[in-house]
Amino acid sequence: MKNDKKYLFDDPKNIKRVLHILYGCCVFLFTLDFVIHRHVMHSWENLWGFYPIYGFVGCVILVLVATWMRTFLMRSEDYYDDKQRVTDLPNKGINKEGVNNVDD
């Protein structure tokens, strides 16, 4: 039986709408920076758009570093299950380079 029912996000227009709302909110919040007076406790908070930029840049760096971490941390799903490989790991690892990287 085929499920032909259309759901909310099956329509790309709705996804666009959500994204546009998000963009709108971001612009709005950014401009609020100039309107609302802050009681700052730290001089960096006075910087123009400190929180938005910190949030954005922080997250991008987080994701890029995490992706880079995959190159030496990622193993097959049954890495720890396979008892055989405990003995012959140095010769046969699927990602030999990675093993050495972690070792240092």
Added chain:
Amino acid sequence: MWMIEIPAFVPFFIGALIAGFTRGTLRNAIMVAIPIISAFHLWTVPEGIHLQFTFLDYQLSPYRVDKLSLMFGYVFHIAALIAIIYSLHVKDTVQQVAAIMYAGSAIGAAFSGDLLTLFVFWELLAFTSVFLILARRTQRSYAVGMRYLIIQVLSGVILLVGTLFYAAENGTLAFGYIGLDGVSGWLIFIAFGIKCAFPFLHNWLTDAYPEATVTGTVFLASFSTKVAVYALARAYPGTELLIYIGAAMSCFPIFFAVIENDLRRVLAYSLINQVGFMVVGIGIGTALAVNGAVSHAFAHIIYKGLLLMSMGAVLHMTGKINGSELGGLYKTMPKTTILCIVGAASISAFPLFSGFVSKSMVMSAALEEGYDWIWLMLLFSAAGVFHHAGIKIPYFAFFAHDSGIRVSDPPKNMLLAMAIAAGLCIAIGIYPTALYSLLPYDTGYNPYDATHVLAQTQLLFFSALAFVWLNLKGMYPPELRSTNLDFDWVYRRALPIALQNMFAIIWQVDNRLRQAFRLKLTMCLTYIATKNSRLSGLLSRNYPSGSMAMWVAVVLATYLFVSFIQ
């Protein structure tokens, strides 16, 4: 009133006993009644030490009630009630009984006024909770359970040794401020640190929680680490080392959470990240910071429970929990989706949700005390937590690419438990005064000023923007079936291999030494034997040893005969 003297854990232990012997609706009714009755009872108990006796010259006080312990006592009751409702459909006596005793042990630990009682409950926490992992009854869960038990019991043993040192140093077992002076201080600190999942001691958590049963994980996430947070808040407030440990805890797990595929393991990593905030608060140690740590623990137990319940519901209904295999579940699980989003908003500390009113206290305290770098790290992890727990969890489970799985919302009891938790998350967020009135100190803190609200909203929305941007650019790491190495690699892989190699070498060397020694020995023996045979050849060439023995026997017999005659 004699009722006051009944410690709060007693109803749980009695209830667990009764639950073990009942079935069906009756058992369910009893299980729901336990935390409710116990909570009402606790509500009437005034502050003070209500039970005290002497044991081997030491004063033990298993039931000490003050603001700090009450705070944790209340939230443990709430968590127990929610988790019990969530697990009402389970028909597994071992799991049910273990879960109630586990909750009881956590409550017992929160109210213990001396280190020996704390140690007893500390070990009970380990021994009761391990059944929630073993109850999954798979080969993998058995191995995980054993690893979990070894580490937890190790923590208990260190605590016991620390307690003995403490008693020797101070002549008392009272559980109050300990501090890092002396051997006992460090030992107890390490014991707490293991349970609190300090960096490098944290892998039992990310190892065990995702392998426990659907309902078991909800219990696990609520109690063990929070008991450790309570113990740290009691014994080590203002210990500067904790600030740095906490900041590290709040930052490093988010990197692992971003690339982790098992969504319950993502939540386990984010649990460490959240506990990091509490540890920083305890380390700063001012009234505001400790308040922040304690209230964050309170809020955290509820929203983390909610998130784990929603992921448990997904696992329960689909049998899958890997982000790579899920997606598009919002279509047929709309209620779970909404409840999960409430939890996600709470953990991300959106204004009007519970995380906001507690997390901001710790951050403000860090700024007030001049820990600028720590504040920046916390701010980074506040953005990161939104990224991996706030967006990633709901996105990959309920939206993202359509996995084609069409399952309905989970059973009613699960939905009810999630709804209660979600209601509390929003209630605490909207009306934080109720939570603040329970706190140990009165600081008159108000989270809802324009500065805080704006800063936090900006931070979160631009984190969301980063997620969208990375996704559209195709730079977001896809969910992949994988295992990511963490520090547990050291004791699950490196150490076994190292030990194996070491022993292989030791056996070899040992074998060679033995052989060489045996060779030398044989050579010696042959040498002596040849010498000896030459010597004996000279003296007794014609007399076999048999005749020698016969002559001795003859002489003795003669002697005997003569002695008889006389």
